[in-house]
Amino acid sequence: xxxxxxxxxxxxxxxxxxxxxxxxxxxxxxxxxxxxxxxxxxxxxxxxxxxxxxxxxxxxxxxxxxxxxxxxxxxxxxxxxxxxxxxxxxxxxxxxxxxxxxxxxxxxxxxxx
Amino acid sequence: xxxxxxxxxxxxxxxxxxxxxxxxxxxxxxxxxxxxxxxxxxxxxxxxxxxxxxxxxxxxxxxxxxxxxxxxxxxxxxxxxxxxxxxxxxxxxxxxxxxxxxxxxxxxxxx
Numbered sequence: 001x002x003x004x005x006x007x008x009x010x011x012x013x014x015x016x017x018x019x020x021x022x023x024x025x026x027x028x029x030x031x032x033x034x035x036x037x038x039x040x041x042x043x044x045x046x047x048x049x050x051x052x053x054x055x056x057x058x059x060x061x062x063x064x065x066x067x068x069x070x071x072x073x074x075x076x077x078x079x080x081x082x083x084x085x086x087x088x089x090x091x092x093x094x095x096x097x098x099x100x101x102x103x104x105x106x107x108x109x110x111x112x113x
Numbered sequence: 114x115x116x117x118x119x120x121x122x123x124x125x126x127x128x129x130x131x132x133x134x135x136x137x138x139x140x141x142x143x144x145x146x147x148x149x150x151x152x153x154x155x156x157x158x159x160x161x162x163x164x165x166x167x168x169x170x171x172x173x174x175x176x177x178x179x180x181x182x183x184x185x186x187x188x189x190x191x192x193x194x195x196x197x198x199x200x201x202x203x204x205x206x207x208x209x210x211x212x213x214x215x216x217x218x219x220x221x222x223x224x
Contacts, residue, residue: 009153034212034213036213036215041217041218042217042218043117043203043205043215043216043217043218044156044203044205044213044215045215046212046213046214049212090155090156097209098209100146100158100161100171101158101213102158103148103155103156103157104155105153105154105155106155
């Protein structure tokens, strides 16, 4: 069965510092990996995805994620955090091009000035 | 382009009442789904549909019904509301090659 783990409930970062939000996954076949962001009282917004190709994926708002097959990880990164990046971040996985998306429990990112 | 529209935004029900959460998309997406979001639980899939006339159960389907009579609409029905169904409900849609597009959610409280 597919699963996603986000080991940190909350990540605190100072503005201007790099940030990392961790995600590990488990699927039996080829993983399709996604990151979404949720701002208060809104639905989830797509940030980026990995399907195949380069292990470093670039997405919206300066975010990027690194796919590591040996560690079954897909960590979200940004070189310089902004206060406006404060939100809830979800990692998600599905096996192959079809099928349903399975979400992690979310990580709250707090960026302080 | 409205995307995915959910109504109502807020709803309070008494235990045992029934209601329908509406979801409509104008992107001609084949796939539609309902998730519920609870603190510390992330998003859990309730039901999904891969096209008009086709529905299937997700991870937590008990207490909910769905139908898909058109491509655009995918309503979620609570037959007899229970306090355990207090949650925020999200509808989402996609095509084969697109990521999921989410609505802004319906916050449901069952007393």
